[in-house]
Amino acid sequence: MGRKIEGYWDCPYCNRKGIQGRFRECPECNKPRGEGVTFYMLDTKTLDKDLESHFTGQPDWECSYCKQLNPSVEENCISCGAPKVEQSGSYFDMQNRMKADIPENPVNRTTKQQSKKSILGIVLLAVFLLGIAALVIKQAQPVEMTVLSHSWQKTQEIEAYQTVNESSFTLPDDARLQYTAEEISSYVQVLDHYETVTEQVAHERIAGYHTEVSGYRDLGDGTFEEITTEVADYETYYTTETHQEPVYRNDPVFSTKYYYEIDKWMIVRDVVSEGNGKTDYVGDYSLEKGMENGIGAERTGSLYEIYSIVLQSEKGENNTYEIEEDIWRRLNDHDKISVKIGIGGKLTILDETSVTNDK
Numbered sequence: 001m002g003r004k005i006e007g008y009w010d011c012p013y014c015n016r017k018g019i020q021g022r023f024r025e026c027p028e029c030n031k032p033r034g035e036g037v038t039f040y041m042l043d044t045k046t047l048d049k050d051l052e053s054h055f056t057g058q059p060d061w062e063c064s065y066c067k068q069l070n071p072s073v074e075e076n077c078i079s080c081g082a083p084k085v086e087q088s089g090s091y092f093d094m095q096n097r098m099k100a101d102i103p104e105n106p107v108n109r110t111t112k113q114q115s116k117k118s119i120l121g122i123v124l125l126a127v128f129l130l131g132i133a134a135l136v137i138k139q140a141q142p143v144e145m146t147v148l149s150h151s152w153q154k155t156q157e158i159e160a161y162q163t164v165n166e167s168s169f170t171l172p173d174d175a176r177l178q179y180t181a182e183e184i185s186s187y188v189q190v191l192d193h194y195e196t197v198t199e200q201v202a203h204e205r206i207a208g209y210h211t212e213v214s215g216y217r218d219l220g221d222g223t224f225e226e227i228t229t230e231v232a233d234y235e236t237y238y239t240t241e242t243h244q245e246p247v248y249r250n251d252p253v254f255s256t257k258y259y260y261e262i263d264k265w266m267i268v269r270d271v272v273s274e275g276n277g278k279t280d281y282v283g284d285y286s287l288e289k290g291m292e293n294g295i296g297a298e299r300t301g302s303l304y305e306i307y308s309i310v311l312q313s314e315k316g317e318n319n320t321y322e323i324e325e326d327i328w329r330r331l332n333d334h335d336k337i338s339v340k341i342g343i344g345g346k347l348t349i350l351d352e353t354s355v356t357n358d359k
Contacts, residue, residue: 004055005216012036021222022054024069024078031078034068035094041216041224059091059220069094071221078231091220101139142350145311147320147335150328151306153274155280157301159265162293175260185255192249200238207235241280263294267301278329280307311339311347321347 008018011026021039025032047055058072064087068079101302169185171177173274215227273283282303290297307328312318327349331337340348 002213002228004052004057004219005041005044005224005226006047007218007222007224008042008053009033009037009039010220022051032068034062034066036098037069038095038098039091039218039220039222039224044213044216047223055219055223056218057221057225058225060222062089062091062094064088066204066296066320141261142338142340143313144336144338145333147311147333147337148310148312149276149333150278150307150309150331151274151276151320152278152328153272153279153306154241154282155304156271156273156285157267157303158269158271158285158287159299159301160268160288160301161263161290161297162266162268163261163263163295164266165259165261167257168258169255171260172262175258178259178261180256180258182254183257184252185257186253187247187250188253190251192247194241194244195247197245198240198242201241202236202238204236205233206232208233249266262323265299265301268298278332280305311337323347323349 007021009021010017011019011028011031012035013031014026014027014029016026019026019033023033056072060069061072061074061084062069063077063080063082065082066077066080067089068077070077070079071082074222076082077084165178166175180349209230210230211228212231213226214229216224217227219225271283271285273281287298287300305325306322307325308320308322309319309328309331310320338350340350342348
């Protein structure tokens with residue numbers, strides 16, 4: 001059985017608040033407590049021993065004549081003298097008839113406060129996500145921008161046919177073998193032995209129990225009783241244990257490695273050209289013819305091209321964007337175009353009809 005806590009009640013006649021459960025009459029208007037009264041808690045202070053005799057621990061009964069509450073040990077109503085009969089309901093029967101909410105106790109109030117904090121956190125998170133969504137939507141809205149200028153850059157790779165020395169564990173068909181060697185090509189794990197490992201292993205066991213208050217029960221006589229739960233207390237202890245662990249070694253795997261010469265095209269230099277405007281070109285370069293066997297000859301390799309435009313927003317902000325070559329050539333300086341600016345500044349020109357010449 002848990003400790004008892006004195007409850008409180010409010011007078012439904014004069015609206016006096018916080019009357020201690022030991023009092024059966026309102027100290028303000030002297031009306032006895034009865035219909036409309038609900039006991040509640042303001043604190044969790046344990047009831048003093050000398051006050052326990054004021055309470056029976058059983059719910060009050062309600063007089064069927066004057067509707068006043070009486071101690072369970074009384075056989076006659078202390079207000080009107082009417083006898084206790086089978087039709088006389090208890091304090092809890094009266095509560096079931098009442099439609100008003102029962103005043104919350106401190107435990108419920110704390111729970112509600114925590115719930116309010118949780119709700120506030122969810123609301124703040126929702127506001128943040130809505131802000132992000134609004135930013136994304138704003139960035140996805142079409143905007144009108146003006147083309148200020150064009151720029152370009154071209155990188156032409158030049159390759160030369162050369163003889164190079166290489167090595168591999170496979171020999172290409174057109175390679176000229178120079179020599180071979182047995183070398184490590186990989187490693188394989190092999191069980192070497194077992195070793196004994198000693199360690200301290202942690203365990204938990206019940207060392208005792210303690211009582212925790214999980215709630216409060218209304219006794220219906222102006223007091224509340226703690227609802228308690230026995231909770232186990234655990235302690236950690238250690239044992240020395242041994243076990244066998246495998247130990248592996250890495251053994252090398254040898255294979256034949258080929259060292260050879262091979263003729264192949266290699267990138268030897270870049271020809272970089274760049275400029276402003278729409279007159280793009282690859283800069284001058286010359287290619288070596290090489291020897292009769294082709295060694296030393298040069299050719300053009302991959303060509304890398306970057307096409308950019310500078311756009312000005314309606315607010316006068318300038319930004320440079322890389323775009324596809326066909327759009328770059330179609331646009332002219334001073335054109336007004338409708339675009340979308342995505343996350344990360346990615347530019348999307350809506351369609352060909354959005355390009356308008358302003359000349």
